[in-house]
Amino acid sequence: SQTIHQWPATLVQPVGSPLSLECTVEGTSNPNLYWYRQAAGRGLQLLFYSVGIGQISSEVPQNLSASRPQDRQFILSSKKLLLSDSGFYLCAWSQGVQGGGYTFGSGTRLTVV
């Protein structure tokens, strides 16, 4: 069966510090991968998605970047965090077949102080 792992679960970082969040998927190959952010009490905002290794599409301009160094690994990064980067970050994957749904990771709660 397929599983998705996301870590860390919580993170407190000072303003100006770097960020690296990692997401890995097991049990599937060539998945579509996604990073979403959810502000407190709000809906999910799509940040990045990837249809293959090294292929990254950005949905909104921001202080973050994403990379996909391996087929089932998706990394969210920042060189210098801002207060506005605080939020709940979710990684997800889909098989990309017609009608296919998403499977989400457990999320990372990031607080920038």
Added chain:
Amino acid sequence: LAKTTQPISMDSYEGQEVNITCSHNNIATNDYITWYQQFPSQGPRFIIQGYKTKVTNEVASLFIPADRKSSTLSLPRVSLSDTAVYYCLVGDGIKAAGNKLTFGGGTRVLVKP
């Protein structure tokens, strides 16, 4: 991407049936309709998906009229643990296009004892 509109919140009582209607007037021919459930500090969880008519699984039913411009998620005999945010999404799931799903604000369902 087809935009969805759903009520912001709904209250119900244990044992009642909850029906949440979502409007998606510009749904495309290849789009599927998918519903997710999200509890606080967790990633959304797939509930049900359909293309037309009616779909039923062990947790919910999805009703889609012939014009597909709306859909209704039906949760039978809700319990307190069904208190969550419910998201309606439409998308075609095509890998090459990214299978991007845009989450709206969702519907906050509160089940009361």
